[in-house]
Amino acid sequence: MNEASVVAGLRALIGAPSGRVRVGIGDDAAVWSPGPGQLQVITVDECTEGIDFRRTTVRLEDAGWRALAASLSDAAAMGARPLLTVVSLVVPGDLDEGGVILLYQGMADLAARHGVQIVGGDLSRGEVLSLGVTVVGEVRPSNLKRRSDGRAGDVLAVSGPLGLSRAGLAILEGEVDRECIDATLVERAVAAYRRPQPRVAAGRFLGGSRSVRGMMDLSDGLAADLPRLAAACAAAAVIDADALPVDPACRAVAQAMGVAPEDLALEGGDDLELLCTVEKRAFGYLAERVRARLGRALLPVGRLEAGTGVFVRRGGVQRPLDVQGWEALRR
Amino acid sequence: MNEASVVAGLRALIGAPSGRVRVGIGDDAAVWSPGPGQLQVITVDECTEGIDFRRTTVRLEDAGWRALAASLSDAAAMGARPLLTVVSLVVPGDLDEGGVILLYQGMADLAARHGVQIVGGDLSRGEVLSLGVTVVGEVRPSNLKRRSDGRAGDVLAVSGPLGLSRAGLAILEGEVDRECIDATLVERAVAAYRRPQPRVAAGRFLGGSRSVRGMMDLSDGLAADLPRLAAACAAAAVIDADALPVDPACRAVAQAMGVAPEDLALEGGDDLELLCTVEKRAFGYLAERVRARLGRALLPVGRLEAGTGVFVRRGGVQRPLDVQGWEALRR
Incomplete structure (x- = not known):
C-alpha cells in the first residue's frame, strides 16, 4: 500500500x-x-x-x-x-x-x-x-498557490538549503559520531530537527508574487515531494544535483557517513522549506526581492519540463531519480 | 490524571x-x-x-x-x-x-x-x-449555544431517550445473552451503537430557539456530561430518575443484566443526543414545536438549581450522583 x-x-x-x-x-x-x-x-x-x-x-x-x-x-x-x-x-x-x-x-x-x-x-x-x-x-x-499550477519551463526553487534537519536526525540517532562534526554545525542541525521553522512569512510573500505558480512544502524531502509536484503539474522535473543547495551541516554529516551529500539532502524530510515553481524570466528579480524582504535566498534546484518523471542531472548526465524520500505508509 | x-x-x-x-x-x-x-x-x-x-x-x-x-x-x-x-x-x-x-x-x-x-x-x-x-x-x-449559558431554574432536556447505544454495546460485547431480548430491540440497539445519528437538524432547530440557553452533546453519557454542563454554568443539576427517558431496549438489557435501567442509561455514552437547558416557562411550547417540526420529543430529565454538584432524585429522595460516565483519560 x-x-x-x-x-x-x-x-x-x-x-x-x-x-x-x-x-x-x-x-x-x-x-x-x-x-x-x-x-x-x-x-x-x-x-x-x-x-x-x-x-x-x-x-x-x-x-x-x-x-x-x-x-x-x-x-x-x-x-x-x-x-x-x-x-x-x-x-x-x-x-x-x-x-x-x-x-x-x-x-x-x-x-x-x-x-x-x-x-x-x-x-x-x-x-x-x-x-x-x-x-x-x-x-x-x-494569493492562493496550489501545487498543480507549475508549468513546463518554470524554475524549481526552494526557500532555503536542504538536509539540515536530516543531518540533525543522523546526529541524534547516532548514524554519525558527533565528535567528527564541527560543534556549531551539530548545534544548528540538532536545533533544526527539534524545532523546525515553518516558512510562514516566506509562504505569504511567495503567495503574493504572480511569478510564483505552484508551491508545496518539503515535509517528506525533495525526493518524495518533487515527484508529487511534478505529477500534479503533469510535467517532468529535472534536479540539477551539481548546484543543489546542500546545507553545510548536511554536507559534513554525509561525508562522515560516507554518502553523497546531495543524496542525503534529497532524502531528508522535515526541512519544512517551501518548493515553488517560478516563471523563468522572473526568477532573478523575484530572488532579489525575497532576499531584500525576507533576508533569505530563493535557491534554484532545477526546472519543470514537458513530459513525466523526475530526473537528476549530475556532471552533464541525466538519470531517473533513484533516491527515496519519506513515504507515510511504507513499513 | x-x-x-x-x-x-x-x-x-x-x-x-x-x-x-x-x-x-x-x-x-x-x-x-x-x-x-x-x-x-x-x-x-x-x-x-x-x-x-x-x-x-x-x-x-x-x-x-x-x-x-x-x-x-x-x-x-x-x-x-x-x-x-x-x-x-x-x-x-x-x-x-x-x-x-x-x-x-x-x-x-x-x-x-x-x-x-x-x-x-x-x-x-x-x-x-x-x-x-x-x-x-x-x-x-x-443561534450559537454554549454549554455555559444555562441558568438555575432552567429545565434540563434531552433530544431523545437515553441508553440505546449502551444497550447495543452490552449486546455486542456479550454482557447479556441476546436471546433474552426482543429481536426488534436488539436490532435497534445494535444499529444505534454501530451507526449513531448525530442530531444535526435538532441542534440547528434548538440553536434557533431563544428559550434554549445552554447546550452540549451527550457523547460520554449524562452521568459524565451533565457534571461538565453544571460546572460550566456554575449551577447544581438535579436528575429526576423516576421520569428519566430510558430507551425500551436499554430497559430490557438492564433487566437482563440485573442492573437499574436508569443507571445504565445514565452511564451510557455514544447516544449523541443533545442536552439543553430551557427557560422553564417556555418548555412546554418548545417541546410542542420540536415535535411538530422534527417529529421528535424533547424530554425533560431534571433541572438546574442554585449551588454546585449533580444530584439524582428518586422516589422523593435526593442523593449525589454516583454513576460514572465515560472519562477519556481513565485507565
Whole structure:
C-alpha cells in the first residue's frame, strides 16, 4: 500500500469538491470559501511517537513544536496566513499531566511566534503518544498557490538549503559520531530537527508574487515531494544535483557517513522549506526581492519540463531519480 | 490524571481566547469569526480501536461512520451547520488499501446525509487504528449555544431517550445473552451503537430557539456530561430518575443484566443526543414545536438549581450522583 494509490482511491470515492470547496484531497491543504472574496485553508498532520519522533531524541516540548510546525508549513505552502489550531492528543500510560502540559508548551511557543491560537482539541488515551494537529488559515484569493499550477519551463526553487534537519536526525540517532562534526554545525542541525521553522512569512510573500505558480512544502524531502509536484503539474522535473543547495551541516554529516551529500539532502524530510515553481524570466528579480524582504535566498534546484518523471542531472548526465524520500505508509 | 484537571491546566497555559476567537478550549467546539456577522465552529474527535470501538463488534464502515458522527454531534451541540471535515487516519499493519477505503466509505455515507464534504486529511502508519476527525461548521451568531449559558431554574432536556447505544454495546460485547431480548430491540440497539445519528437538524432547530440557553452533546453519557454542563454554568443539576427517558431496549438489557435501567442509561455514552437547558416557562411550547417540526420529543430529565454538584432524585429522595460516565483519560 502506498499513499499515492490510497489517495487516488479516496478521490474516486469522495468525488470532486463542489459548492464552496475549491481544493479537496491531494494538496498541502484543502481550500474553501466561507463568504464572497474569502478563502480559508484547512490541513491536518499526525505526529506519532516511534514513527515521526522518539522521546529519546526530542523533548516533549519539541514533539509539540514539531507537530504544529508540520501543519503550519502546510498552510504556508498554500500562501496562507495560519490563524488557529485544534489538537487531538492521544496520551499513553507513561505520560502524566505534566507531560501533557509540556507538549502543549512547545505548541504554544511556536503558535505565539506566528500569532496562531490553540482553540481546542480532544484528549484520549491510547498505547502510543500521537498528536493530530489541524490548522485553519486564510488567504487572499489572488494569493492562493496550489501545487498543480507549475508549468513546463518554470524554475524549481526552494526557500532555503536542504538536509539540515536530516543531518540533525543522523546526529541524534547516532548514524554519525558527533565528535567528527564541527560543534556549531551539530548545534544548528540538532536545533533544526527539534524545532523546525515553518516558512510562514516566506509562504505569504511567495503567495503574493504572480511569478510564483505552484508551491508545496518539503515535509517528506525533495525526493518524495518533487515527484508529487511534478505529477500534479503533469510535467517532468529535472534536479540539477551539481548546484543543489546542500546545507553545510548536511554536507559534513554525509561525508562522515560516507554518502553523497546531495543524496542525503534529497532524502531528508522535515526541512519544512517551501518548493515553488517560478516563471523563468522572473526568477532573478523575484530572488532579489525575497532576499531584500525576507533576508533569505530563493535557491534554484532545477526546472519543470514537458513530459513525466523526475530526473537528476549530475556532471552533464541525466538519470531517473533513484533516491527515496519519506513515504507515510511504507513499513 | 483526569480530563477536567488537564483541561484546566491547558486553559491556564494558553490563556483566554482573543481577537476573532470567541470560544476556546472547554466547550463542544471552538468558535471564531472569519468576518463580520459570521461565526464558524471547529471541533476534533479521536476514535481509537480498542478504546472507542473494536473491529470484532463494528465493521470498518461503521468505525468510519462513528468517528465522523462524534464530531458532527459536537458541531450540532453549538447550534451549527457542519460543512466540511478533514481526517487524520493512523493505519495499522493489518489494514490494507481496501480497508482504508471502507473506513472512508462509512464516513462518506454519513457525510452525504448531512451535506458535509470530506476535503482532506493525513494518512500515517502506526500500531493501532485511529481516526481523528475535525469538523468545521458555521452558525448564525444569534443561534450559537454554549454549554455555559444555562441558568438555575432552567429545565434540563434531552433530544431523545437515553441508553440505546449502551444497550447495543452490552449486546455486542456479550454482557447479556441476546436471546433474552426482543429481536426488534436488539436490532435497534445494535444499529444505534454501530451507526449513531448525530442530531444535526435538532441542534440547528434548538440553536434557533431563544428559550434554549445552554447546550452540549451527550457523547460520554449524562452521568459524565451533565457534571461538565453544571460546572460550566456554575449551577447544581438535579436528575429526576423516576421520569428519566430510558430507551425500551436499554430497559430490557438492564433487566437482563440485573442492573437499574436508569443507571445504565445514565452511564451510557455514544447516544449523541443533545442536552439543553430551557427557560422553564417556555418548555412546554418548545417541546410542542420540536415535535411538530422534527417529529421528535424533547424530554425533560431534571433541572438546574442554585449551588454546585449533580444530584439524582428518586422516589422523593435526593442523593449525589454516583454513576460514572465515560472519562477519556481513565485507565
